[in-house]
Amino acid sequence: MAVSRDTKVRVCIEPDTLAWAMRRARLEEEKLAGKIRVRPERIREWLEGEACPTYAQARRLASALHMGLPSLLLPPPEIRMPVEDFRRGPRRGTEPSPELLEAIYDALRKRDWWRERKKERLHFVGSGRENDPSEVAHKIDMQLSLGELRRKSRTHEDFIRNISNAAEKLGVLVLRQGYVATNTNRGYDPEEFSGFTVVDRIAPVIFVNSGDHPPRQVFTLAHELAHVWHGEGGVEGGLEEEEPELDVEAWADKVAAELLMPEDTFRAVWPGSIPLDDAEAVARQLKVSKTAVLRRALHLGLLERDEFFKALKRLKERPLPPRPRKGGRGDFWRTFAVRNSPTFVLELKRAAMEGEIDAKDVASLLNLNMRTAWTFLERAEDVYS
Numbered sequence: 001m002a003v004s005r006d007t008k009v010r011v012c013i014e015p016d017t018l019a020w021a022m023r024r025a026r027l028e029e030e031k032l033a034g035k036i037r038v039r040p041e042r043i044r045e046w047l048e049g050e051a052c053p054t055y056a057q058a059r060r061l062a063s064a065l066h067m068g069l070p071s072l073l074l075p076p077p078e079i080r081m082p083v084e085d086f087r088r089g090p091r092r093g094t095e096p097s098p099e100l101l102e103a104i105y106d107a108l109r110k111r112d113w114w115r116e117r118k119k120e121r122l123h124f125v126g127s128g129r130e131n132d133p134s135e136v137a138h139k140i141d142m143q144l145s146l147g148e149l150r151r152k153s154r155t156h157e158d159f160i161r162n163i164s165n166a167a168e169k170l171g172v173l174v175l176r177q178g179y180v181a182t183n184t185n186r187g188y189d190p191e192e193f194s195g196f197t198v199v200d201r202i203a204p205v206i207f208v209n210s211g212d213h214p215p216r217q218v219f220t221l222a223h224e225l226a227h228v229w230h231g232e233g234g235v236e237g238g239l240e241e242e243e244p245e246l247d248v249e250a251w252a253d254k255v256a257a258e259l260l261m262p263e264d265t266f267r268a269v270w271p272g273s274i275p276l277d278d279a280e281a282v283a284r285q286l287k288v289s290k291t292a293v294l295r296r297a298l299h300l301g302l303l304e305r306d307e308f309f310k311a312l313k314r315l316k317e318r319p320l321p322p323r324p325r326k327g328g329r330g331d332f333w334r335t336f337a338v339r340n341s342p343t344f345v346l347e348l349k350r351a352a353m354e355g356e357i358d359a360k361d362v363a364s365l366l367n368l369n370m371r372t373a374w375t376f377l378e379r380a381e382d383v384y385s
Contacts, residue, residue, distance in 0.1 A: 126231025
């Protein structure tokens, strides 16, 4: 169908596709109307099929919904995630947002390029599938030395960075991103997903949603490391808020809990007085979240279920601290390697300098435009911290 660029020409979009796209983008009528500069009543008319937007309105509509204009003329597509959906609670089984899909595709592109270069299998990937969670946690700790990393960490952010760096030395690529590519207006929703793992014998990739609260990121990272050792990965959500329904999730939870809060250490530091106060004290000491501490105390028999739920209720009634800000222009190069995996960035830079990859592919793999890709190649010494 030919559509004139004359803004008076109407483009009759599919109402069902508009409704699907709004659900996927999590945009209500009023918010979408504000984004494309029309009245909410106009959105309702399009949803009911009572009117058609102009060409200019349809283009703004497609842009706001992060899809191509032709897609709005067709029936709604079936979108399937390219990795397993391990999310818990109300988000389990829901259609992924455009942001989540872009995060997964970014990780898969990096995985594909990395495995073509490395080719050697990593012995620990999938090595713990049949093993007891405590045994696997011990094996991971032997590789990472979590206790030493914790002692070197003043804050949760320090702890996340130190664990990530240690995992990268083993050959695991760790991406810590809070928004799509370089667009700080398209943040990843921690309520939708906290992270995911692309398990690969040569190029395992862990993605941590850095838009989440740092204490939660710590557990997410440990949980995803467990998936690497298990050999099966997927998208995570509601890790600390909901009990797992899947066996692999229960297993990974136990590995992460033992890794971050070893039973002997936990029992030694648990005061055993007021549950929520105890959780706050232990969370500070072990660099984890208060929710994770309460669940660990419950599973070790240090809290009765009614005590646990009372403490959890009190905790949820408290306002959460602000989430990490999405960043600005001044933060771009400082966080560049963290967002794209320091190991990956260094190898990509080396390959470009040796003529093994051109600037166009560098831009694609790092989600940059060509101008910024050239800047990256010229000032790489600034992007690895």
